[in-house]
Each structure stands twice: as C-alpha cells, then as structure tokens.
Amino acid sequence: MRPRVAVLGATGRMGAEAVAAVEAAADMDLVARLGSKDSLESVVDAGATHVVDLTVPGSTEANVRFAVEHGLHAVVGTTGWDESRRGRLEDLLARHTGVGVLIAPNFALGSVLATAFAATAARYFESAEIIELHHPDKADAPSGTAARTAELMTRSRSEAGREAMPDATESGLDGARGAIVGDVPVHSVRLRGLVAHQEVLFGGPGEQLTIRHDSFDRASFMPGVLLGLRTVASRPGLAYGLDAYLDLGA
Ligand SMILES: NC(=O)C1=CN([C@@H]2O[C@H](COP(=O)(O)OP(=O)(O)OC[C@H]3O[C@@H](n4cnc5c(N)ncnc54)[C@H](O)[C@@H]3O)[C@@H](O)[C@H]2O)C=CC1
Numbered sequence: 001m002r003p004r005v006a007v008l009g010a011t012g013r014m015g016a017e018a019v020a021a022v023e024a025a026a027d028m029d030l031v032a033r034l035g036s037k038d039s040l041e042s043v044v045d046a047g048a049t050h051v052v053d054l055t056v057p058g059s060t061e062a063n064v065r066f067a068v069e070h071g072l073h074a075v076v077g078t079t080g081w082d083e084s085r086r087g088r089l090e091d092l093l094a095r096h097t098g099v100g101v102l103i104a105p106n107f108a109l110g111s112v113l114a115t116a117f118a119a120t121a122a123r124y125f126e127s128a129e130i131i132e133l134h135h136p137d138k139a140d141a142p143s144g145t146a147a148r149t150a151e152l153m154t155r156s157r158s159e160a161g162r163e164a165m166p167d168a169t170e171s172g173l174d175g176a177r178g179a180i181v182g183d184v185p186v187h188s189v190r191l192r193g194l195v196a197h198q199e200v201l202f203g204g205p206g207e208q209l210t211i212r213h214d215s216f217d218r219a220s221f222m223p224g225v226l227l228g229l230r231t232v233a234s235r236p237g238l239a240y241g242l243d244a245y246l247d248l249g250a
C-alpha cells in the first residue's frame, strides 16, 4: 500500500522536518499537515492511511486513539508513552485488528543501536548512569530515549542477577544524583546549541565503558520515520521501539 500520510505537529521542529522528508519520498504522499488548532477530522477528509505524530505528550494519546479508531496506521515519535498509556493502546488495538502503531522513543539508527548496546553492557558492570543532553526548548525530562534506555538496562541487570549499584551517598542536595529510572540514575542537561545526545557510563573495577550517541541535526531522525511509515501497515498491533523493525542480530 502506498502510504497517504498526515503529519500531526507539522509546524514544530520535528514535524516540519517530517513534512519535508515525506514530500521528498517517491513512494508515499503527504495528504495533510496539522497544527495544534486543526481538527483531527481533516485527516479523515484528506483520505490519509497513515499518521505521523510529532506533537506534545499532552495530546499524543488522544491523537493516536483517533487514528486507530479510524483504521489509520500511526508512527509516533512524541514522548510520554509510559507503561499505562501503552497498556491502554494495546487494549484499543486488540479491538482494531489490522491497525499498526509504532512508538519510537528515538528514530535515529545510531541511537537505537546505542540503546541496544547499553542494554547488553548493563549485564556486565557494577555501576551504570545515563547523561542525556538536549536543546533547552525541550519540554520533558528525562528524555524518552533515556527512559527507554534505563528501562532496558534495568531489565538486563535484573536478568543477570546484578545487585544494587554501589553508592555511599548519605547526604546532599535533592536531585544531585539524578532521577532514578528503574534502577539507573539519569542526569538531564539542557544547553543552547545542542540537539539530542546521550552518554551511558559503565564502571567496573579499574575500567570505564562509555556509549555515546549524538544527533547533530534532526535529519538524523528522518530515515527512521520513513522506515516506520513503510513498515507499520504490515505489523498490526503495537511496536515499541524502532528496533522492532530492524534486525539487530542477537
Ligand atoms: N522519536 C524521536 O526520534 C524524536 C522525538 N521527538 C519528540 O517529538 C515531540 C515533538 O518535538 P519537537 O518537534 O521538538 O517539538 P515542537 O514543540 O517543536 O513541536 C510540537 C508541535 O506540535 C504542535 N501540537 C501540539 N498539540 C498538537 C495537536 N493536538 N495536533 C497537532 N499539533 C499539535 C505544537 O503546536 C508544535 O508545533 C517531543 O515529544 C519530542 O521529545 C523529538 C525528536 C526526535
């Protein structure tokens, strides 16, 4: 099926980039671009088969629900899809068989790989912490990518039977040790000039491993958005993470 794509959040930083990427792709058509004041009904009126959601955490769930209820496949980059939201979406998708939704915390291939490498490394090191660094216009912290990375690292640590990380801190200022996601401390930096960056630090006796990914430009996310659009209709149900559409080996 040749995707007929509606971009939600089309005037935002990511949405504008996605509009250009879809327009430049020879195998799909851009049929609607929506801002925050536009009615979702216009997506149906435009004959869309796919939506791309790049909006805000406060609206993404309602947008995706609308898409699924109207039989439209959805590729979602917006943050805020915690476990309870994903659970509600899976219940909805069970009633709309044939509809596919991809929620991708990060569309950049390098970031997806870095997260997979971090999940593997987490089995082998006593200590692990995440530093995510973004532009200061970002509305949420920690980043969706860091939350997903911490979730996978926590799972790996638990499967490997790792004990709590060593940390003798007894006193100090609130927040000094970051936000704890699963069992991984996450530190969020917001700095003018940055786009999207993440470092995962692993420590063991006498050694350190650092896994770092940098998106210097939002162009880095577009191959993943297009891959999602080309694949989602053939994968009914919910896929969480672009890795679901990639063959990352073991
Ligand atoms: N998965 C990924 O690879 C990436 C995800 N993101 C995430 O995507 C989201 C958007 O990021 P940015 O583009 O930087 O933000 P942004 O603030 O530049 O754009 C969001 C846009 O959505 C619009 N909007 C809000 N509610 C809407 C609605 N109901 N319908 C249509 N439009 C609506 C806003 O007016 C704004 O123009 C964030 O959650 C961000 O974390 C950002 C970069 C990469």
Ligand SMILES: O=C(O)C1=N[C@H](C(=O)O)C[C@H](O)C1
Pocket (backbone or CB within 6 Å): 079, 105, 106, 107, 134, 138, 139, 142, 143, 144, 145, 146, 195, 196, 197
């Ligand atoms: O807001 C951003 O810019 C980004 N958001 C996503 C996140 O929260 O992980 C993906 C990427 O880091 C850029």
